[in-house]
Amino acid sequence: MSTRQTPLLEPVTTSEPSLVQQILLDIWRTTLDRDVTVADDFFETGGDSLLALVTIEQINQRLGWTLNMGDLLRFRSIEGLTSHKAQPQAANGERAVIRMSNQGSRTPLVFLHAGIGTVDGYARLVRLLGADRGCYGLQSPLLLSSGNRAVPDTMEGVAELYADLLEDEFGEDEFHLVGACAGGAIALELTRLAEERGLGLRRTVAIDGYLDVHSTGEPDARELLFQFRDDIIRLSGTSGAFPDIAPADLDEDTAIRDASAAIFGAARADDPAANAFARRIYAAHCLYARALSAYRPDPVDTDLLLLLAKDNFTVDDWRAAVRGELTAEVMESDSYGLRLCQTDAETHAARIEDFVGEE
Structure with missing residues (x-):
């Protein structure tokens, strides 16, 4: 950089x-x-x-x-x-599970948040897939502005909490899971829990999910801050409006200010409420990055669709983690993570429709 x-x-x-x-x-x-x-x-x-x-x-x-x-x-x-x-709010502050489209006759899709905790990057997929299908987003409880926002700091604990949320929302009704980036790992762990918890999970899709089982130690704090700023700016598509800053030169106030501007617009860069929301996203980013770094999944007996960015190096880890049929496809795209759901939405929507099938 x-x-x-x-x-x-x-x-x-x-x-x-x-x-x-x-x-x-x-x-x-x-x-x-x-x-x-x-x-x-x-x-x-x-x-x-x-x-x-x-x-x-x-x-x-x-x-x-x-x-x-x-x-x-x-x-x-x-x-x-x-x-x-x-x-200065870019997420529902009351509910972790939100409805992103009208109901339909086909099995609903639940989109799991990526590492920054929001489901905003899925909007184009929802538009393409939600014509006759209810689409829901499961955002991080850390973004909620009221109530108990405690979230476990392990991927297994996160999945247990989210299984509770999905059970409250759907009961025994069926649904599919879609998770991008860190959301892919959450989807994998939820798939493991589905049968024993009685969840009506049908199919699981991971979009550029990461399972780096060879990582060692906790992520560096400066790198986490840099990645947070970079992820928010990249997701917003406004990279050209912000100066390049090396991790060693980046301080937290600047990262929060730039994130606020990318989310709410330049006029909100110094707004205290916008900054407070950006700090909640930063807290979510740090928690999920650390949980993902320590995650060592046991093999899961499931079929899974994996749509990968061309530079994703963890495909072998996914092959080891999925005992059923793993359909892995590399996208010829310069995007990665949650941004891939925006730039390649049409391709992903077609693959997801084919994978989950018609009910």
Whole structure:
């Protein structure tokens, strides 16, 4: 990684949509069934009162906002909403399991968060897969703004907690699991638990999951901070707006400030509430990275679809961890991790549909 001699508090400016604006774009494109921009008027691009109610419900569910019809009538564009009504929250603060699409006749998909704890990077997959299928996101309880946010610090403990959450949500009803990056390892461990816990798990998909069973020791704190900043900026697609900073030169305040800007927009870089949310994501990132580093899975008797970035070096670890049929496919893409779910969404959606089949 190259470095530039730039002030650490250099103002961030970008014309690219923030991560929150991208989430809103995906929601609007789904409910309006057409392409839109952040400047488009909701009601002039096909929206009506019924679609507005569906859109508002999805925004409140996904982002944890409290919009109403009057807000959308006053601020009819995404630019307007994020300038005047945006709350420094990019996840539902009350529930770990959130609904990301309408219900359907086919078996639901549950998308497990990646290492940063959010499910925002799955929005394009949800749009492609959720036409007649309920899609849910399981975000980290560490992102919740109320209640007990304690999360175990081992992958096995995380899976036990998440099995409880899925049992509360689905009971004995069937569902499929999809997990990207660290979410792939969580999905593998949940698959192990499914039968003994009576979960209705049908099929498991891992997108660029990592099982580095040869790692030694705990991840370096500076590298964790650097990776957190890099993951958030890369996920938002706004890399060009931020200076390159080497791990040794990065401090936590700068990382939090840049993460806030990537998530909420440059105007929120120093917002205390936005910074507090970014710090919750950072805490989640550190916990899951450490749990993943120490994870040594016993073989799981299951079939699994594994869609890999071309530089993923852990495919042999996955082969050792899956006793059933492992369908591994390498993606010819420059993306990796959760970002791969955005840039290669069409390819992934087709592979997932084929793997889970029609009910």
